Amino acid sequence: MLRHSLLVPALFVVGFTFAISLFSPTIASAEDAEVQTLGLLLFEDFEILDACGPLEVWGNLKSKVRVVTVAAKKGSISSAQGPALVAEFGYDDCPKLDMLLVPGGLGAFQTLKDAATLEFLRKRSAEAKLTMSVCNGASLLAAAGLLDGRPATTNKAYWKQSTAPGPQVKWVRQARWVDDGNVVTSSGVSAGIDMTLHVVERLYGPATADRLADEIEYERHRDADWDPFAEKNAKPKGRKRS
């Protein structure tokens, strides 16, 4: 009777293990599904810190986010500062994106005229959970019609030129970033780092965001309304890039 009484739990364990083995591919897929794919748009003369500030943060969160780079055609894409980043994908072979990140830079003004890029933004933003821009990356989102009727911000030094493609956008003049749910836009260049840490905090909690900021020895601006550059960069000063 002792041997019979052990048989029932033994069969249960064997059956349970077998059932688990059948489901294990499903479990693995569920884990994979938690890793979100973030696509960084690249175009000639993008601003290097617009792209690489947020990339530093997202790229250190590998258990949750996979970063991919995409441009009209895959390959080397020069920044406005000179050095080039590599676009791993073209518009035609880019994987599904859960998050979309659009940097700015002097090249963004030229890219406004590119129908393929605007179409890519419209399509991929509709599929993504979250669309983000840095600096006049917002001009590209605006030109694609993705900001119509919504609050958004952009850089303060080229405010007039950057907001022009979005007459229907509720532009916010003083803001480090504007969080409008599934679209988050930041002010110029370095503001992208603060916006990214804000989004990480929203998605994964303050402890994760603070740990990532400490790792890169970065003192966060935590207030979305903090923006001395709205006034500082307002006056035309014959600014030039040299």
Add this chain to the structure above:
Amino acid sequence: MLRHSLLVPALFVVGFTFAISLFSPTIASAEDAEVQTLGLLLFEDFEILDACGPLEVWGNLKSKVRVVTVAAKKGSISSAQGPALVAEFGYDDCPKLDMLLVPGGLGAFQTLKDAATLEFLRKRSAEAKLTMSVCNGASLLAAAGLLDGRPATTNKAYWKQSTAPGPQVKWVRQARWVDDGNVVTSSGVSAGIDMTLHVVERLYGPATADRLADEIEYERHRDADWDPFAEKNAKPKGRKRS
């Protein structure tokens, strides 16, 4: 006599113009010489913001600085965060460098063992007017013997591991950056932006540094001793990259 009296100054003007024309190539060269070539070292798994924070600043100062990227072999070099930068030159065809910038990252620890990189750093640093490092880029300079007997800093989260290659270095535990004349080292990752703006101020004056900071909407840390991360990142916390 009137015609004769005009002849002397006329000949003077012709002679002067001719003399100037002889010297004009020299003048042009002198102007060219004012554009300094800054070389950014790249290696597999470099930290992307260590490189691209300073690049953002130097790359916006095109009338004074030409940025080039260099690695053991030219081509695509992946960052620790994933995306790759393009190295335009290899060690064998890299142009003369006036300034040398060495980022850190997890890949720097592996690169410590690479004799060709240490030799490249020794040779190019000796020729350059200024050598700079960000984060544990200082470990590479230390391993090359370039920091022996000199004050320097590095990142605070990996302090023990980062300072190990430099037992003869006067490591400064609390510092955003350390300026030791022709060698300037910064603390971790984002500190490279503050160090760069400090160096720009030293070389080109405060108005230029402030203009560049405002353009990228960056609030500078101006105090080289500001460093909350010396204490914050001191405790081992089972830190991991995810």
